[in-house]
Amino acid sequence: MNEFELIQHFFTRSACAQGGENISxxxxxxxxxxxxxxxxxxxxxTDTLVSGIHFPDQAPAFLLGQRALAVAVSDxxxxxxxxxxxxxxxxxxxxxxxxxxxxxxxxxxxxQRCSIGLIGGDTTRGPLALTLTxxxxxxxxxxxxxxxxxxxxxxxxxGALGAAAAAVPVVLAEIDRHTIPEATLQQxxxxxxxxxxxxxxxHYLRGKAHAALDISDGLLADCGHIAKASxxxxxxxxxxxxxxxxARQLLGDSAALQCALSGGDxxxxxFTLAPCELARLQHAFPAVQVIGQVCAxxxxxxxxxxxQSIVRSYSGYQHFN
Amino acid sequence: MNEFELIQHFFTRSACAQGGENISxxxxxxxxxxxxxxxxxxxxxTDTLVSGIHFPDQAPAFLLGQRALAVAVSDxxxxxxxxxxxxxxxxxxxxxxxxxxxxxxxxxxxxQRCSIGLIGGDTTRGPLALTLTxxxxxxxxxxxxxxxxxxxxxxxxxGALGAAAAAVPVVLAEIDRHTIPEATLQQxxxxxxxxxxxxxxxHYLRGKAHAALDISDGLLADCGHIAKASxxxxxxxxxxxxxxxxARQLLGDSAALQCALSGGDxxxxxFTLAPCELARLQHAFPAVQVIGQVCAxxxxxxxxxxxQSIVRSYSGYQHFN
Numbered sequence: 001m002n003e004f005e006l007i008q009h010f011f012t013r014s015a016c017a018q019g020g021e022n023i024s025x026x027x028x029x030x031x032x033x034x035x036x037x038x039x040x041x042x043x044x045x046t047d048t049l050v051s052g053i054h055f056p057d058q059a060p061a062f063l064l065g066q067r068a069l070a071v072a073v074s075d076x077x078x079x080x081x082x083x084x085x086x087x088x089x090x091x092x093x094x095x096x097x098x099x100x101x102x103x104x105x106x107x108x109x110x111x112q113r114c115s116i117g118l119i120g121g122d123t124t125r126g127p128l129a130l131t132l133t134x135x136x137x138x139x140x141x142x143x144x145x146x147x148x149x150x151x152x153x154x155x156x157x158x159g160a161l162g163a164a165a166a167a168v169p170v171v172l173a174e175i176d177r178h179t180i181p182e183a184t185l186q187q188x189x190x191x192x193x194x195x196x197x198x199x200x201x202x203h204y205l206r207g208k209a210h211a212a213l214d215i216s217d218g219l220l221a222d223c224g225h226i227a228k229a230s231x232x233x234x235x236x237x238x239x240x241x242x243x244x245x246x247a248r249q250l251l252g253d254s255a256a257l258q259c260a261l262s263g264g265d266x267x268x269x270x271f272t273l274a275p276c277e278l279a280r281l282q283h284a285f286p287a288v289q290v291i292g293q294v295c296a297x298x299x300x301x302x303x304x305x306x307x308q309s310i311v312r313s314y315s316g317y318q319h320f321n
Numbered sequence: 322m323n324e325f326e327l328i329q330h331f332f333t334r335s336a337c338a339q340g341g342e343n344i345s346x347x348x349x350x351x352x353x354x355x356x357x358x359x360x361x362x363x364x365x366x367t368d369t370l371v372s373g374i375h376f377p378d379q380a381p382a383f384l385l386g387q388r389a390l391a392v393a394v395s396d397x398x399x400x401x402x403x404x405x406x407x408x409x410x411x412x413x414x415x416x417x418x419x420x421x422x423x424x425x426x427x428x429x430x431x432x433q434r435c436s437i438g439l440i441g442g443d444t445t446r447g448p449l450a451l452t453l454t455x456x457x458x459x460x461x462x463x464x465x466x467x468x469x470x471x472x473x474x475x476x477x478x479x480g481a482l483g484a485a486a487a488a489v490p491v492v493l494a495e496i497d498r499h500t501i502p503e504a505t506l507q508q509x510x511x512x513x514x515x516x517x518x519x520x521x522x523x524h525y526l527r528g529k530a531h532a533a534l535d536i537s538d539g540l541l542a543d544c545g546h547i548a549k550a551s552x553x554x555x556x557x558x559x560x561x562x563x564x565x566x567x568a569r570q571l572l573g574d575s576a577a578l579q580c581a582l583s584g585g586d587x588x589x590x591x592f593t594l595a596p597c598e599l600a601r602l603q604h605a606f607p608a609v610q611v612i613g614q615v616c617a618x619x620x621x622x623x624x625x626x627x628x629q630s631i632v633r634s635y636s637g638y639q640h641f642n
Binding site: 024025028029030031032033034035036038041042043044045046047048049050052053054075076078079081085087088089091119120121122124125126127129131133135136138140143144145146147212213214229 | 346352353355356374399410441443446461466468533
């Protein structure tokens with residue numbers, strides 16, 4: 001099976017290549033063609049995942065396919081965009097039909113969940129790495145930027161944090177998974193391998209949230225991005241940060257809180273909006289939690305129950321440190 | 322310098338991040354936002370270049386930056402699309418400020434030539450590899466597909482072929498460059514490192530050419546793609562194929578012809594159109610050459626001066642063979 005047949009067999013014919021009505025031309029020509037509805041912008045984001053850095057070398061292909069696309073689509077959710085299509089550049093050490101079959105099935109599953117179609121890509125030989133570029137549409141002037149936070153906004157997150165970071169030692173087999181209660185184990189693995197892009201919430205927040213992003217580098221680091229872009233201070237009540245139950249069960253409260261604050265990979269949304277929006281929002285999305293507020297100043301302040309600033313050193317995941 | 326500063330320093334602030342009016346939001350948020358003009362489609366293509374496979378491990382960074390973007394933008398040209406923006410996912414073995422400086426300068430130079438802006442990307446650590454996704458706009462119904470060739474069309478190429486393939490042994494230092502006349506050497510190196518995407522021609526061919534693509538796998542293999550997609554036969558008069566002078570000077574006529582027929586990397590366009598379009602086309606683009614025609618049947622036929630079919634085995638470059 002040559003390169004062209006390989007691509008055709010596993011991707012072109014797979015369910016993930018079935019796009020929606022806004023894919024005018026899919027895989028097989030020099031370019032794909034997308035239809036961006038009138039009064040919309042085309043939202044674009046690229047993510048690279050490298051074996052041994054962003055996922056374990058022995059990652060299960062079916063789960064990796066799901067995770068790779070979920071991580072990329074999460075950026076569309078954070079922008080309030082509706083997914084349309086994605087390209088996949090995959091670098092493979094060799095052809096392994098079983099691996100490709102499982103990977104493409106995982107990719108297809110997440111593609112269907114997110115209503116996004118594979119529109120092209122490239123296959124090359126080398127150490128396993130994936131680069132996905134996702135494209136969607138968002139109404140002009142309604143995209144959720146990092147730079148729009150306003151004084152007096154509430155700071156919210158879309159759900160509990162920390163499970164994906166807590167799962168890392170399990171995924172890496174540094175913790176024997178047989179020592180973990182089955183329900184906890186499944187929650188941890190699901191958090192790591194199959195995060196669910198918050199597309200419905202992102203859509204709802206169009207024109208309502210003043211600033212938003214997805215938490216990929218860790219809550220504190222990502223809130224720092226909003227603070228910097230908006231030139232304001234984000235205050236976080238530490239006690240209000242929702243910590244995933246599975247993380248607490250595995251690691252205990254203190255370490256789980258650390259995962260929630262500084263671990264990445266949960267792909268929940270963090271966003272700010274006017275207090276008057278909160279009741280309707282939480283009615284529609286009960287998992288949303290208020291964790292703080294936007295105030296004058298700069299950077300991120302983490303506050304204890306007495307309102308005192310907790311000094312901690314934190315940083316997002318940075319590959320070259 | 323951490324990862325974020327690295328990206329910001331070399332790419333965000335560089336000239337290549339200066340986009341045109343259709344980039345509503347550039348680097349720095351979860352997504353970039355592009356404006357696709359009314360009655361246009363968004364054209365998208367992805368290319369991956371891996372060190373040691375698509376370019377020599379010791380490739381000069383300034384030239385590599387130019388070539389990587391040119392190769393990607395060529396797919397927009399082949400579609401008749403006007404470039405808007407591109408993302409760059411770059412995997413680097415380490416931070417090398419000199420290398421990044423030179424690479425980003427090369428990238429910026431080609432970005433300016435092609436009027437395309439850097440809108441995002443990702444930087445990760447690993448063996449050197451580049452994935453570029455380019456986006457542009459093409460009027461609805463005027464995109465140049467591979468599938469539209471019609472019986473009786475002329476088959477044309479946009480210019481001389483073979484120089485880039487002939488240059489490979491020079492680029493790899495398998496031929497001592499000091500043995501090559503300076504003018505020839507410069508033409509060969511320019512063909513390999515700085516191919517010029519045929520954007521003006523692609524734009525002109527909108528609504529005129531019936532089928533088109535860029536020659537990346539080699540003339541015969543790429544004409545095979547048109548033949549297959551259009552379900553017709555493409556006949557090529559071997560004597561009509563324009564062979565680059567520099568290739569002939571380096572390799573002699575026979576080997577240079579082989580480069581023109583089967584070597585890739587020239588990024589000229591191959592296209593078919595009605596004979597009545599030819600005179601105006603060649604007036605506007607004198608380098609365009611008619612090399613054959615579209616007829617009933619399947620596949621590609623290479624014909625000698627007597628009209629007899631030349632049997633040869635050929636194939637495009639395939640990484641997994």
